[in-house]
Amino acid sequence: MVCLSQRSQAKFRMILAILILIAVELVHPTVSCKNETCSQLLRHSLRLTRLMSKRTTELLETYKTSQDFADLICDMQMDNVPVSTVSGQTISQRILSVYTHLKEFLPHMKTVMEQQKDLNPPTNPVAEGLNRMITHVRHIAVRVNCILEILQPNIPIPEPAESPTGIPHAQNIFQQKAYGCIVLTRLQELLSQAVQEQKSLKKGKMCRKSTKNGS
């Protein structure tokens, strides 16, 4: 090491800087979360979650209207669709549960969107709504991730892989429609719970505490 020439040292520093930059780029949430204060983050997250909850409700109505479905079908059991129940004892656990569920829902939403595109013309409002919804759910996940960073800065956040849905491709049309409705219904329930959890956070003076902690 001592024998390294000055030119070699310069090259090393450059490579190190590039590596650090790559590492930073790879860990996006960590970087993005620092652009906002805690209260801003929580406020925006809550608003976005509330907006998406509302939009999902509207989309579900649109879906039911377009598919001529009864509520009963949308509430039936389907094992491969993620549950909407937020679990956990602490607020952090519940927020983590929200985060995990949101990530789990994304592949299902994509599947439903693809099925809707196949079932209906491209101008299908459900497919368009789902496309936007997927983006927004991702954004909620980013926000929730940031909240988790604030809530438990020392605990790494497990990233659930966007694995396949496990839903067999050989679904008939009715099954596809029922599947889509179930996914949207459960997503709507999840987002409602997410709103509640975030409201709890807001009431729980999360940001004041974190500010005091010097975060």
Added chain:
Amino acid sequence: MGSSHHLLVFLMFLHYAVGFTYNCVKILPDSSSSIVVEVGKNFTATCHLLEGCAYTSDDIEWRLGNLSIAKQSYHRINETAVSVTINISSDMSDWLKCTAPKESLSYKPRSIYGIFLRAGYPPLKPKNLSCIAVQEDKDISPNLSCSWDPGSRNPLIDTTYTVYANVPGTVLTHKADCKQHLARFCVVNLETFPIHMVLKVWVEVKNALGSERSELQSDSTYFVKPNPPLNVQVLTEDKFPTSLMVTWKHPIDRTILKLSYAIRYRKVTSNVWIEVPESFTRGYIESFRLQSLEPYTQYVVQMRCIGESNSSYWSNWSPSVTERTTEAKPASAPDLWRIIQPTSNSRNVTLIWKAPVKANGKIQFYNLSINQNNEKFESHNIADNLSQMYSMELPAGKMASIEITANNSAGDSPKATLSIPRSDKELPGVKDMSWSVRDEKLQVKWTAVLPLPHPLKLSEYLLEWVKIPQSVHQKELPAGWQRVPKNVTVTTLNADLEKFKRYNISVYPIYKYQSGHVWHFQPGRPVTRPAYVQQGPPKEGPTVTVTKSKKNSAELTWEEIPLDSQQGFIIHYTIFYAIGNTKQWKSDMVGPNVHSYVLTDLASETDYVVYVMASTEAGSVKGTDCTFKTMKYGDGEVEVIVVVVCLSFLFLTVFIIMICLRKREVIKKLLWPQVPDPSDSSIAHWSPDFPIKADLPKEDVSVVEVDVFDGKSLCEEDKGVLPLKKDKYLSEEHSSGIGGSSCMSSPRHSVSDSDEGDSGQTTSSTVQYSTVLGSGYKGQTPSHQPPAFARSESTQPLLDCEEHPDHLNESQSRSSYFRRGRELEPGVLAPECDGGSLTFCPVQEEEPSPVAEEPPASALCYMPQKSGYRPQ
């Protein structure tokens, strides 16, 4: 085999690219395309001689384009390499060539190699990057429109602009390539707008000389431009004439963007907006009450919105909504004025008024109350839709006090009062007044009035303007007026006075005095001046007429141009005149009040053309041409000529008469030749049978001559003896002149008696002057022979006695003249006429031979023979 083939192709391409065929030399750095070099920097290239090349470094020459590079820029590295350093300028995009000269007498071609240099600048950092995503329906558009300032420097080389957008925390980055040269605007599609997320946008500019980047990162609402508030309405409220309620709807759901609002309003008549403080509308509200407005006034209201805490762009202003506040009582009095026109015994007063400045509503009617000599005279409610004037007669010896109020649906206005004094009680006016034009407005200046004794106080001044001639429109007020404070002596008329129209500008001092608890306002005497806000040349010139044309002068008159056509103050008239078509104009200038002029020094009996040109300070206009001709003779010349001619004629006449009188004997002889005296006839001596008889007539004739003729002519004698008959005789002489002058008439002419003065009678009474011949001579004629008349050749005129026998008694003397003749034939005529017969005697034609004739036996004489005969 394949690789060598590719290499060959590559070399051929390289060869083709540089465009030269022989590679004895080579330049480093080298490139198959152009080499981009930065303007202002030094660029160094080295020319190498390849192995086996017969040249040395001394043979190398550098050229840029077709120009040789100075040797001072060369640097000899070794025997086979020479470098050159050049400073790049912006116009140096050209070939840099290294050449070695062709050897003499060699078959080898010249060695040359070149590289293409392209000069340029590195990109500038874009400035002022901003991005906007507008509201689309109920959502935000995913199209993010970004703009920036690329700078003014042209990079000269290909430069690309790319916009990137990314939500931090996500892996997806959206980009848009901007195709335009020196792009300053680009739209990047985000697919879904990242609501409530942080958005990072940057623009990257790149070219061969480097890259630059500008970045923008903020909450996504920062990029949002919402729509203006929806359904903005403005509502009036009864009993609140000073407020308006504004309501609206949120243009976007608060879960997407929570908005705050801004409201601005203005009067319809104003361009100045008043903005409601943002603190009043900060909340997430949907209504607001505008207060402290003016009653019955139209307001225009607009709204816009922005993300709360100014977190987004402002929306555009909403469309204007106009509403009028409700009515309130008029807050000011009407503006009352009067116009007084004196008549023979009275005054015609026209009251005129303007609506209150603060009418606060639609005026329904005016209540006009008139007192004369402090007693109520009349009161009227005059509807507003009628003309705002009222005329009345006011005797000169009476004063009047007028009060007026305006009424709208909310109530009455304060009272306006005006006093009109008796004619002989007018208060003093301002001393002096003048006007000028400033910025196309009339500025009036006057001298302040002196203070008046108590209780009169100067209240204000009033400026009145009246268009001359007055308009015929009944609805239009006959005058305009404007009030100014009492301490002002210069003001500009706030009136849209018409150009080229005359106005009478008057300044009135308005005095006030208190009577009881009421203030009375009374105008003083006005000072009036005519004025124009802008003068122009007259519309038409004066029409000139020639009233008197003389030998060397002509009097011209022209009418004054109508006021409407004058368009300014006439400063002078110019009279132009010229002879016929010579166009050698002469001119005379006269004052504006002169409307007639005498042209002098004109040529006599000559055609002249004349016209009059009227001039204002803005220009002149000529009138119509008038042609006239001067007279041949001057004044009195004709009269002199006539008088001279008449006098000359008179003198000539008198002269002739004098000559006639003087030479009357000669004339007489010429006209009436001497009748041969029978007494001197040789016949008397010739006849031996009648010696005694021959003597008798002679003796008798001599007696007659003594008594009657006395050696004078008949005419002369008549004049002397019968002066009363003078005229008659003269008349006879003149009348004989009809057939020939009494003195000069031809003997053959018949003679008429002109006593009657009737030519008809004259003709009818014309009697042939005949001689009565007997058949014998001196009694020798046998008595049985009939009498005969023979026409006489004598020119002797008939005498009165011939035609008027009744006059014979009165003129015996005249008869005696003829008696002598008859007595020459006493034997023939006397016996018959002595019978006392006065009957007409027919006359027989004269026989050719008097000797052969025999006197008539009983010839009747047509002349009385009562007297004049003497006994024989």
